[in-house]
Amino acid sequence: IGLSLANTTASNITVSAKLNKSGGSSAFLVKDATILPGGALAIVGGDQKVVLEAGDAVTAYASASNSADVIASYLA
Numbered sequence: 900i901g902l903s904l905a906n907t908t909a910s911n912i913t914v915s916a917k918l919n920k921s922g923g924s925s926a927f928l929v930k931d932a933t934i935l936p937g938g939a940l941a942i943v944g945g946d947q948k949v950v951l952e953a954g955d956a957v958t959a960y961a962s963a964s965n966s967a968d969v970i971a972s973y974l975a
Contacts, residue, residue, distance in 0.1 A: 901972040902943040906934040913962040921954025
């Protein structure tokens with residue numbers, strides 16, 4: 900239902916999130932987006948949804964270690 904990333908540092912960071920399909924293909928949900936210090940980015944939410952199938956995964960990463968928190972919400 901939702902996917903948000905928050906910057907937990909005092910510096911700008913870039914974040915990316917990728918949808919990895921169980922068949923091996925992948926697609927970026929967002930790539931190299933800048934988040935300001937203390938800011939957040941809602942990648943999925945509101946009117947935008949991403950439907951995952953069994954075996955699919957979402958991978959999120961930031962430009963610096965321990966610099967972002969990720970919140971994902973889902974409906975089972």
